[in-house]
Amino acid sequence: MLKFDHVSKIYKKGKRAVDDLTFEIEQGEFIVLIGPSGCGKTTTMKMINRLIEPTEGNIYLNGENILDIDPVKLRRKIGYVIQQIGLFPHMTIEQNISLVPRLLKWPEEKRRERAKSLLTLVDMTPDFLDRFPFELSGGQQQRIGVLRALAADQPLILMDEPFGALDPITRDSLQSEFKKLQQKLGKTIVFVTHDMDEALKLADRIAIMKEGRLIQFDTPDEILRNPANTFVEEFIGKERLAQARPHIQTVDQIMNQAPVAVNGDVSLTDAIKIMKNRRVDTLLVIDEERKLEGYIDVENIDINRKKAKVVSEIVQRDIYAVKTGTLVRDTIRKFLNKGIKYVPVVDDEHHLVGIVTRANLVDVVYDSIWGEGNGVENGVHS
Amino acid sequence: METLREVLYYYSENGWYVWDQFFRQFLMSAYGVLFAAIVGIPIGIFIAHHNRLSPWVLSLANIIQTIPSLAMLAVLMLVMGLGPNTVVFSLFLYSLLPIIKNTYTGIRNVDHALLESGKGMGMTKFQVLRMVELPLSLSVIMAGLRTALIITIGVATIGTFIGAGGLGDIILRGTNASNGTAIILAGAIPTALMAIIADFLMGWLEKKLVPGRKKKKAWGTSAEKIV
Numbered sequence: 030m031l032k033f034d035h036v037s038k039i040y041k042k043g044k045r046a047v048d049d050l051t052f053e054i055e056q057g058e059f060i061v062l063i064g065p066s067g068c069g070k071t072t073t074m075k076m077i078n079r080l081i082e083p084t085e086g087n088i089y090l091n092g093e094n095i096l097d098i099d100p101v102k103l104r105r106k107i108g109y110v111i112q113q114i115g116l117f118p119h120m121t122i123e124q125n126i127s128l129v130p131r132l133l134k135w136p137e138e139k140r141r142e143r144a145k146s147l148l149t150l151v152d153m154t155p156d157f158l159d160r161f162p163f164e165l166s167g168g169q170q171q172r173i174g175v176l177r178a179l180a181a182d183q184p185l186i187l188m189d190e191p192f193g194a195l196d197p198i199t200r201d202s203l204q205s206e207f208k209k210l211q212q213k214l215g216k217t218i219v220f221v222t223h224d225m226d227e228a229l230k231l232a233d234r235i236a237i238m239k240e241g242r243l244i245q246f247d248t249p250d251e252i253l254r255n256p257a258n259t260f261v262e263e264f265i266g267k268e269r270l271a272q273a274r275p276h277i278q279t280v281d282q283i284m285n286q287a288p289v290a291v292n293g294d295v296s297l298t299d300a301i302k303i304m305k306n307r308r309v310d311t312l313l314v315i316d317e318e319r320k321l322e323g324y325i326d327v328e329n330i331d332i333n334r335k336k337a338k339v340v341s342e343i344v345q346r347d348i349y350a351v352k353t354g355t356l357v358r359d360t361i362r363k364f365l366n367k368g369i370k371y372v373p374v375v376d377d378e379h380h381l382v383g384i385v386t387r388a389n390l391v392d393v394v395y396d397s398i399w400g401e402g403n404g405v406e407n408g409v410h411s
Numbered sequence: 412m413e414t415l416r417e418v419l420y421y422y423s424e425n426g427w428y429v430w431d432q433f434f435r436q437f438l439m440s441a442y443g444v445l446f447a448a449i450v451g452i453p454i455g456i457f458i459a460h461h462n463r464l465s466p467w468v469l470s471l472a473n474i475i476q477t478i479p480s481l482a483m484l485a486v487l488m489l490v491m492g493l494g495p496n497t498v499v500f501s502l503f504l505y506s507l508l509p510i511i512k513n514t515y516t517g518i519r520n521v522d523h524a525l526l527e528s529g530k531g532m533g534m535t536k537f538q539v540l541r542m543v544e545l546p547l548s549l550s551v552i553m554a555g556l557r558t559a560l561i562i563t564i565g566v567a568t569i570g571t572f573i574g575a576g577g578l579g580d581i582i583l584r585g586t587n588a589s590n591g592t593a594i595i596l597a598g599a600i601p602t603a604l605m606a607i608i609a610d611f612l613m614g615w616l617e618k619k620l621v622p623g624r625k626k627k628k629a630w631g632t633s634a635e636k637i638v
Contacts, residue, residue: 080531105533115528119546119621129532177532187531 030056030217031077031185036086038072038241046072048241050086056184059211059218061228064238065264070221073238074187077219078107090185105129108178108186108216112193114170116162122173123158129181147176150210168199175207179214188220192227204230225265229253237261250356272397278357283393284374284383290315293322293341297330300340313373313381314344321373321381323348350375353382361390417593418600425597429581433601436577439495439570440563440609443502444510448556451507455514455552456540465515472508480505480566488573498570498577505566506559513555517548550621557613564606568598578602 031054038047047069054060062070075081076088079100088095095103116125124131126147127140135143145155151172162170171191178186192200208231211218222228228235229249236246237257245257253270256262262270290313291300300312304327311326323346333343350373351360360372364387374383422429458465483501491497521544529543545552571579581598585591 078531080527101533101535103533104531109528109531111524111528111531113522113524113528115522115524117525117529117543117547132533132538 030054030091031219032089033073034087034089036073036076036083036088038069038076038081039084045241047076047083050241050243052236052243052246054217054219056217057215059208059220059231059233061220061222061232061235062238063222063225063228063235063264064244066223067240068238069241070223070236070238071189072241074189074219074221077185077187078104078109105132105181106183106185108181108183110171110174110178110186110188110191112190114167114174114194116170116173116177118162121159121161122165125162125173126158126176126180128177129183133181135181143180144176147179150179151176151206166199167195168203171195171203172206175210179216183216185217185219188218190222191220193222193224200227207231225269229269237264278393279353280351280355280357280360280372280374280385281353281383283357283389284385285389286383288313288373288381288384290319290381291340292316293339293344295340296338297334297340297343300325301330311371312340313348313384314340315381319380321348321350321375321379322346324373348373350379351385352377357385357390357393360385364390414593414596418597421593421597429578429597429601432576432578432580432598433605435495436564436567436570436579436602437605437609439498439567439575439577440502440560442499443563443567444506444556444559446499446503447506447510447559450503451510452514452552454507455511456518456544458511459515459518462519469508469512469515472511475504476508480569481572484569484573493574495570495575497573498567498575502563502566505562509555509558509562510552511555513558514548514552517551517555518544520551521547546621550617553613553617553620557610557617560609560613561606564602564609568602578605 033050033052036047036050037045039045050073062073064070072081076083077090077095079095083096090098090103117128120128123141123144126144127135130140130143141158144158148155148157153169153172157165157169157173162173165173171194174191178188192203195203204227220231232249234246234248235252237244237252239260245252245261247255252261253265256265256270289303289307289309291303293314293316295303304310304312311324313324314322316322322341323344325340325344329343329345337343349363349367349369351363353374353376355374363369363372371384371386373381374385376382454468458468480501483504484497487497487501491500525543525547526539529539534542567575567577568579568582570577571583578598578601582595582602583598585594585596585598588594
């Protein structure tokens with residue numbers, strides 16, 4: 030939907046504020062531009078609605094070069110929210126919300142209807158319409174600021190640190206609210222911030238910039254898992270990387286690689302012996318190629334002791350397993366939801382490669398509380 | 412008490428004449444300010460947008476302001492001759508400074524964020540001026556007009572020296588007569604009154620024109636407000 034093609038912005042004296050930027054954004058994506066101040070993130074954003082003109086390169090919006098579009102018409106098609114909110118103090122909330130529709134010459138009735146329906150999106154009542162901005166709290170004002178950018182149903186919205194001036198509690202609730210709204214309406218967002226927490230919370234993809242260049246452009250998970258270089262690592266911060274570890278760790282890193290497993294032709298007597306020796310109450314059952322078939326447990330052996338001779342006769346096949354590379358985060362959820370005690374880990378061909386038990390998860394919890402030094406660290410950075 | 416009685420006697424004998432001069436003087440001032448507004452407000456807007464020009468324009472207006480009114484009238488009289496037109500022109504010159512300066516200040520002081528959000532939402536330059544800059548600087552511009560009107564009402568009194576008439580005629584006659592205190596007062600009191608009334612009326616007009624004016628404090632600082 031939006032494409033940057035070797036875009037640079039060079040100021041007098043040769044300073045390159047934005048340096049050879051090339052990337053593409055899909056319809057409905059939430060993109061966060063982030064970086065230290067002076068990295069060119071705001072310049073990049075403002076080039077999209079031509080508040081700043083690129084020196085070199087082209088920007089395409091839905092295949093159309095924006096340099097060929099009249100800037101005023103272009104801006105009316107793109108929502109714009111700024112940090113200072115920028116509601117017009119001499120206009121009522123309704124006039125503020127329906128400003129772009131007014132510029133586009135919508136009829137009066139339609140504008141009012143639109144303003145009303147927009148207010149319900151952020152749980153505000155229609156009686157706000159006739160109030161003035163100063164009568165609203167900061168959080169409410171920025172809600173209106175966001176609605177104003179949605180008013181003419183613009184598919185693309187640019188946001189320049191929109192929640193930066195709000196207190197932390199309001200900011201947090203507005204972020205969640207806005208993320209929900211964005212997913213509901215399917216808008217494409219380009220969002221500038223210097224707050225990494227905000228970026229991780231909101232973004233589908235994060236573009237980390239430094240000195241006008243794009244350092245890494247990836248999903249939050251991928252950035253946390255594989256920071257491109259030490260700059261990104263530092264920018265994310267050690268603490269956040271450590272905190273994020275349970276979220277981005279895969280089961281491979283925490284699983285027990287030698288699960289207790291038996292073949293289907295082992296006799297029940299032998300199976301019981303193995304259980305006793307290894308002090309477990311369940312055995313995973315595999316075939317000759319180490320493909321996972323199911324499990325047997327003590328209870329089940331006890332019931333069928335008389336009838337059956339070998340493991341394959343009583344194996345329970347309704348076993349829940351996860352693939353290698355699954356995030357621990359998702360696995361934990363299943364442990365909690367389904368109340369299971371262990372999960373076997375299999376590869377793409379369903380070969381058994383390990384098992385995650387509650388004990389492994391407890392290790393993860395300990396590590397995230399008491400930090401590194403228990404051997405988990407190696408797994409993340411390698 | 413004696414003087415007051417004499418003043419009242421003067422009014423009873425010359426009521427229509429005084430009213431005539433009062434009206435004449437008011438018209439001269441109003442025309443001066445009106446023309447100055449027609450010229451000065453666009454200049455003010457222009458230099459607010461082209462800030463490099465502002466020191467030049469403002470110092471020129473400042474210099475005009477420093478010329479003593481009597482000298483100004485005398486010089487203009489040499490060019491334009493006698494009569495009210497010359498007075499209106501000099502009043503026009505005197506009104507320029509407060510009007511240009513206030514327009515300039517008013518427009519410059521509009522919160523930058525508002526201009527950016529206006530532009531970013533797709534307003535043309537003219538729409539930014541009409542929908543954002545002018546409404547938000549209206550109170551400051553009005554204050555400039557108010558100051559200009561009060562200055563000109565005072566200066567217009569001197570118009571009598573070049574035969575423009577006005578309440579100055581009455582005052583001048585009083586100074587020429589022996590024992591003319593009452594006549595001087597008969598001219599001075601309406602002049603002062605006119606200034607006060609003009610001030611009051613402009614203040615009222617200002618309030619009428621600017622929406623939500625009493626809420627001005629909240630403007631611009633709204634971003635810092637917390638829930």
